[in-house]
Amino acid sequence: MKKTDGFEFLELFGEIDDKYIEQSFLPWKSRKIFRITYLRNIAACLILIIIIAMTCLFPNQVKGTLKSFQTVIERIFGFRQNISDYTDIVGKSVTKNGITITLDEVVLSNEEMLVSYTIITKNQDDLMLLSEAWINDHRIVTSEEYAEYNEKNSSNLNKVICYRFDKNWIVDDKAQIKIKLEPELENGKKIGKFNFQFEASKEALMNNIISVPINRIITINENIKMSLTEFNFNPIESNIKGICDNLPSEMSGYTVSYRLKGKDNLGNYISYRLNNYTKPNVNFVIDKRKNGLNEDSSWIELQLYAVCLEPNEGDGETIVDDLDSLDDSNTDMNFNIEEMGIDHPFEPFALGEKIRIQIKGRVENK
């Protein structure tokens, strides 16, 4: 190779385009670049400050957003199985070993989740339903369970299960709900597992819910007072909750059942039966055999009734659950029918005065 004298490149470079030479003699104008870089830094700082401020002011929302983002990423990479939407899961049926379970409705009300199912089976009398549920991976416990009225010889069994949960578990307004049902025959034979899993917004699950605090006191006798504290109405049921310290379970040796009966402002007949009494909490649930409560009703007027059940009674209006729900150990506070002047204890008799519950509007309950 030819030996270099060290100036070949510099000599060649001397012949570059005039414009580059001219530019190099002009004062350097870097302001534009500087400004863009400067503005970029300012924008990045502002975004960072906003994120920190938002995190401090709205921690739950930020946590929720991050969780949603995490869910999306998990789904994209297949770490998380695809969960159905609430609207897709309602009405979904699962059939196993001759039993079909349909998820009819799910409702969130305060700290309760109500789930209604329809179970189609030939031998519903022998069937027990074990259930487990989770909200956002937190296990929730069953607080109440009852079967709705079904026509005789019907293979359909409508059940409502009420679960209690902590409302703090729904942080980002999104609830991932998993329900596992395990029907079991009386002889212990398991039918199979029925799983329902879905995701829904709190808003969708709390749609069409009316919850009214009330303060109505019914004086049953001198010693016993029942205080009704809360009226609820949702697509699954309507209930009235209250407190009574010593609700008698017997009258002169007969088992007693309680009901709240009356009419709404539209003239519809309404009846609530005592579904559960876990001292001191009482829970009256609407009886759907009647017309039920109308969505347009603005108030209801109810009277507390009691009825003594004859031994082995189990038909007509009397529901077996009523008997089971009463506290059998509470024998100290029995009514004395004669003292109360009740001639026909097997006929429903009124206790206390009528009460009116204002459902809509600002009129105070009387």
Added chain:
Amino acid sequence: MFFTALQKIYLIRLNIKVDYRYLLDKKRVPMEDERIVELLWNRNEAGIEQVSCKYHSLCYKIAWNLLTNREDSEECVNDTWFATWKYIPPQKPSKLGAFVGRITRGFAIDKLRKKYAFKRAEGHIACILEEVKELNYIVVRSLDEHIEAQELIDIINSFLNELSDKDRDVFVSRYWKMDSINKIANRHNMTDNAVKQNLFRTKTKLKKILEREGRL
């Protein structure tokens, strides 16, 4: 390529006398390049006076950057006016500053070549020569392989065009104007090391391009 020994004789024969007193006259407004070129084109000796008036400082700076010697630099500048008179016409430069600057730079390199023909370069220029050592080999090899010098210049021009304004300015300042690293760093508000890094990156890119084009 450039005439050096005979220039003064030519200048005397052409009776061109450059009056340097204008350098002290701050109020004097330099003539536009187009008019200067026009004067030179029409063989008007005032053109040389005007060009020296306008570009003496620039040409002296270029020469000084390479030679770092007052007498040699002045000689290069004077040679530049002679060459300008000689080249215009037939050439008609659109950017007179770059045209005369290039001539000065050429003379200064010729002087350096002679100066360091039999000894090692020293000082600021030694650093620059060390930096472009590898590029020298590539240029020599490319020219050996029958690539025209103009072709290489086109490749370098296209390479410069692809560079960012900053990278290009740093590269041209160093290897055309032969500015010191410190001066470039001050001009671009950079550290000396950042300038060195920048030059290294740009040089590496150019080296790759020249090698690739040389093989094709």
